[in-house]
Amino acid sequence: MKxxxxxxxxxxxxxPDGRPTLKTIAFMTGLGVTTVSRALKNAPDISADTKHxxxxxxxxxxxxxNRAGVRLRTGKTNVISLLLNTDEQLMGFxxxxxxxxxxxxxxxxxxxxxTPYSARSDPMDPVRYVVETQSADGIIISRTEPHDAxxxxxxxxxxxxxxxxxxxxxxxxxxxDFDNQIFARNAVRCLAERGRSRLALLAPxxxxxxxxxxxxGFAEGLAASAVTEVPFRSVWVDQPIDDIRDRTAELLRRAGxxxxxVCGSGTSAFALVSAIExxxxxxxxxxxxxxxxxTKLVQMFRPRLIVVNEDFRLAGRxxxxxxxxxxxxxxxxxxxxxxxxxxxxxxxxxPRPATVSLDTxxxxxxxx
Amino acid sequence: MKxxxxxxxxxxxxxPDGRPTLKTIAFMTGLGVTTVSRALKNAPDISADTKHxxxxxxxxxxxxxNRAGVRLRTGKTNVISLLLNTDEQLMGFxxxxxxxxxxxxxxxxxxxxxTPYSARSDPMDPVRYVVETQSADGIIISRTEPHDAxxxxxxxxxxxxxxxxxxxxxxxxxxxDFDNQIFARNAVRCLAERGRSRLALLAPxxxxxxxxxxxxGFAEGLAASAVTEVPFRSVWVDQPIDDIRDRTAELLRRAGxxxxxVCGSGTSAFALVSAIExxxxxxxxxxxxxxxxxTKLVQMFRPRLIVVNEDFRLAGRxxxxxxxxxxxxxxxxxxxxxxxxxxxxxxxxxPRPATVSLDTxxxxxxxx
DNA sequence: GCTCCAGACTGAATCGATTCAAATGCGTCC
DNA sequence: GGACGCATTTGAATCGATTCAGTCTGGAGC
Numbered sequence: 001m002k003x004x005x006x007x008x009x010x011x012x013x014x015x016p017d018g019r020p021t022l023k024t025i026a027f028m029t030g031l032g033v034t035t036v037s038r039a040l041k042n043a044p045d046i047s048a049d050t051k052h053x054x055x056x057x058x059x060x061x062x063x064x065x066n067r068a069g070v071r072l073r074t075g076k077t078n079v080i081s082l083l084l085n086t087d088e089q090l091m092g093f094x095x096x097x098x099x100x101x102x103x104x105x106x107x108x109x110x111x112x113x114x115t116p117y118s119a120r121s122d123p124m125d126p127v128r129y130v131v132e133t134q135s136a137d138g139i140i141i142s143r144t145e146p147h148d149a150x151x152x153x154x155x156x157x158x159x160x161x162x163x164x165x166x167x168x169x170x171x172x173x174x175x176x177d178f179d180n181q182i183f184a185r186n187a188v189r190c191l192a193e194r195g196r197s198r199l200a201l202l203a204p205x206x207x208x209x210x211x212x213x214x215x216x217g218f219a220e221g222l223a224a225s226a227v228t229e230v231p232f233r234s235v236w237v238d239q240p241i242d243d244i245r246d247r248t249a250e251l252l253r254r255a256g257x258x259x260x261x262v263c264g265s266g267t268s269a270f271a272l273v274s275a276i277e278x279x280x281x282x283x284x285x286x287x288x289x290x291x292x293x294x295t296k297l298v299q300m301f302r303p304r305l306i307v308v309n310e311d312f313r314l315a316g317r318x319x320x321x322x323x324x325x326x327x328x329x330x331x332x333x334x335x336x337x338x339x340x341x342x343x344x345x346x347x348x349x350x351p352r353p354a355t356v357s358l359d360t361x362x363x364x365x366x367x368x
Numbered sequence: 369m370k371x372x373x374x375x376x377x378x379x380x381x382x383x384p385d386g387r388p389t390l391k392t393i394a395f396m397t398g399l400g401v402t403t404v405s406r407a408l409k410n411a412p413d414i415s416a417d418t419k420h421x422x423x424x425x426x427x428x429x430x431x432x433x434n435r436a437g438v439r440l441r442t443g444k445t446n447v448i449s450l451l452l453n454t455d456e457q458l459m460g461f462x463x464x465x466x467x468x469x470x471x472x473x474x475x476x477x478x479x480x481x482x483t484p485y486s487a488r489s490d491p492m493d494p495v496r497y498v499v500e501t502q503s504a505d506g507i508i509i510s511r512t513e514p515h516d517a518x519x520x521x522x523x524x525x526x527x528x529x530x531x532x533x534x535x536x537x538x539x540x541x542x543x544x545d546f547d548n549q550i551f552a553r554n555a556v557r558c559l560a561e562r563g564r565s566r567l568a569l570l571a572p573x574x575x576x577x578x579x580x581x582x583x584x585g586f587a588e589g590l591a592a593s594a595v596t597e598v599p600f601r602s603v604w605v606d607q608p609i610d611d612i613r614d615r616t617a618e619l620l621r622r623a624g625x626x627x628x629x630v631c632g633s634g635t636s637a638f639a640l641v642s643a644i645e646x647x648x649x650x651x652x653x654x655x656x657x658x659x660x661x662x663t664k665l666v667q668m669f670r671p672r673l674i675v676v677n678e679d680f681r682l683a684g685r686x687x688x689x690x691x692x693x694x695x696x697x698x699x700x701x702x703x704x705x706x707x708x709x710x711x712x713x714x715x716x717x718x719p720r721p722a723t724v725s726l727d728t729x730x731x732x733x734x735x736x
Numbered sequence: 737g738c739t740c741c742a743g744a745c746t747g748a749a750t751c752g753a754t755t756c757a758a759a760t761g762c763g764t765c766c
Numbered sequence: 767g768g769a770c771g772c773a774t775t776t777g778a779a780t781c782g783a784t785t786c787a788g789t790c791t792g793g794a795g796c
Binding site: 022023033034037038041066068069071072 | 781782783784785
């Protein structure tokens with residue numbers, strides 16, 4: 001007999017903290033822990049009878065596997081990490097993504113952990129941290145770049161991830177994206193149809209992949225409608241709104257000012273409109289603005305804004321679905337989806353707009 | 369010799385996955401794991417010499433304790449759970465709280481886990497889940513009620529938590545709150561000074577504690593300034609903005625409409641202003657609105673809004689600080705803080721407002 | 737009667753950190 | 767010289783779930 005420091009645990013029905021463990025169930029059923037463990041995961045070498053019995057008891061006592069135990073033994077954390085940039089003006093955008101992700105993860109054992117970072121330090125840091133310490137089974141990132149170091153890093157290490165936005169690398173990975181190219185193209189066409197001929201684009205940061213999509217779509221629109229561009233490339237949607245407003249006002253006071261603006265984010269539309277009014281121009285008369293929106297707030301204020309909805313809850317759901325798919329070894333082709341802008345919502349004739357809700361269709365088939 | 373299935377691990381410098389463990393360091397230093405473990409936490413019975421050596425090696429190899437190991441053995445998760453209601457219009461509010469919390473937690477081993485819930489199901493569910501499964505060391509909740517079942521539950525189980533908002537129970541617990549009573553009182557005074565005499569209040573949901581603070585402050589203001597109230601109690605700040613707008617428009621078209629409104633949230637101010645303009649009234653002339661704001665977006669649009677800043681990042685920091693304090697056993701008195709509204713920012717004379725940044729002082733002393 | 741085998745089940749090791757109880761080394765004191 | 771105390775250090779058990787390598791039972795096959 002090996003000198004036990006204390007007599008072995010009496011195997012009583014429950015440990016002191018009250019939570020049932022495998023041992024509890026083993027004791028109650030008179031089986032061994034191994035059998036219980038295997039019975040709960042429907043292993044083939046356990047008799048159907050035993051499985052039922054074990055599962056019944058487990059349900060009765062409210063058994064839930066101890067996460068630390070599983071994690072220590074298997075390395076599986078049942079956690080997915082949401083990397084989020086904390087220095088942007090996110091405006092409900094984040095909470096919608098979070099909501100979508102958690103919707104998709106409800107009913108699974110997954111927890112969502114937030115890993116905040118600031119662009120002021122190295123964006124690789126949080127990725128490295130999660131991968132190295134294996135603190136999650138997968139990561140969702142946004143602000144994706146054409147050649148994204150994070151994507152390269154995680155791919156090399158075979159660490160599951162999904163990106164909000166696409167890359168331009170020879171790496172095939174799960175992603176979800178909003179089709180900003182179509183958005184910009186349609187926006188230009190819409191402005192052209194309203195007789196606007198001198199258009200500016202308030203684009204995202206040039207380092208991000210969707211900058212390219214948006215500028216390309218914008219250029220295509222210009223070419224198709226024979227309208228001209230008023231360059232407005234020194235300011236981006238993620239900059240502080242005061243800056244955007246000031247630069248916009250500057251633009252509008254210059255000779256040859258635009259009579260139409262395509263705006264890449266709902267938040268910056270506030271700044272645009274503010275600048276327009278500050279310059280004494282009338283939205284919808286002297287100038288039109290087409291913008292993406294994720295809440296109805298902007299349009300509530302200014303019914304004459306032309307808006308296209310971007311559904312971030314959908315994005316959250318799709319990203320979670322893509323990441324889960326990767327973790328479960330599904331083929332990458334199933335894990336890429338593109339959200340097509342539902343269409344441009346033109347301002348209604350009546351001052352009081354009816355609320356317009358748009359379908360957003362996906363190119364990739366949705367299960368169920 | 370007990371029949372080992374496989375020869376014992378060669379104790380090689382590192383396990384296959386590359387992460388150093390206590391064993392790795394024990395091997396490198398020639399010490400036992402126990403010594404290494406104790407040396408790393410500065411136990412008094414380890415010689416200074418050994419401590420230095422162990423800590424040096426640990427730093428060199430980039431040792432980080434395995435969270436699952438610690439958690440399994442000690443029950444400490446190093447996780448705090450942020451409960452969040454997913455059916456509100458949160459508008460950047462959430463991301464600011466998150467930012468504040470993560471700011472405070474940076475440099476600690478704590479991770480932030482999100483536990484979303486919908487008010488449509490039982491708000492106790494997520495609390496019970498976290499407490500029962502011990503999936504976090506502490507919880508931060510918001511939407512606090514005067515008699516909050518969650519507070520009672522967690523207190524009974526001695527589970528650490530902090531609330532955003534106060535309670536009215538005979539339970540002393542960590543909290544952070546914004547002084548909505550002072551806010552409302554000052555708002556009324558401000559409106560009275562501008563010659564407004566018929567005031568309405570857009571209050572929060574009556575079940576929440578801060579409904580009382582805000583209505584009391586409002587009532588005090590009324591009494592002090594001899595202005596009258598126009599009842600507007602069938603609508604709350606957290607309702608869908610379309611509803612708020614519609615009800616406000618209704619109110620404004622009624623005889624004896626208010627000439628001043630105090631608004632309890634930045635988001636709903638959008639709806640108020642929209643309704644005002646829709647009714648053909650001019651903000652700042654026919655009617656004044658005092659509102660809380662957490663971003664500058666509202667005021668950017670309507671410089672004539674009168675605003676008071678509410679800093680949610682500060683709230684996040686304070687909540688995290690309070691919860692950490694509780695977990696570390698500090699006295700509750702240190703863990704309660706009230707954010708005093710910095711003052712009412714009246715609209716500037718010039719059309720283009722300078723950005724006004726307000727101090728927010730705390731009644732409780734801040735450490736450091 | 738014997739072996740062999742499949743089916744059902746289980747003991748014991750394992751993941752990494754903590755901690756109890758004990759061991760070791762060494763200098764002191766009577 | 768031997769017992770004692772002090773400062774250090776360490777083996778082994780422990781947390782809960784998983785899994786390798788068995789064991790045990792009963793029936794089939796020769």
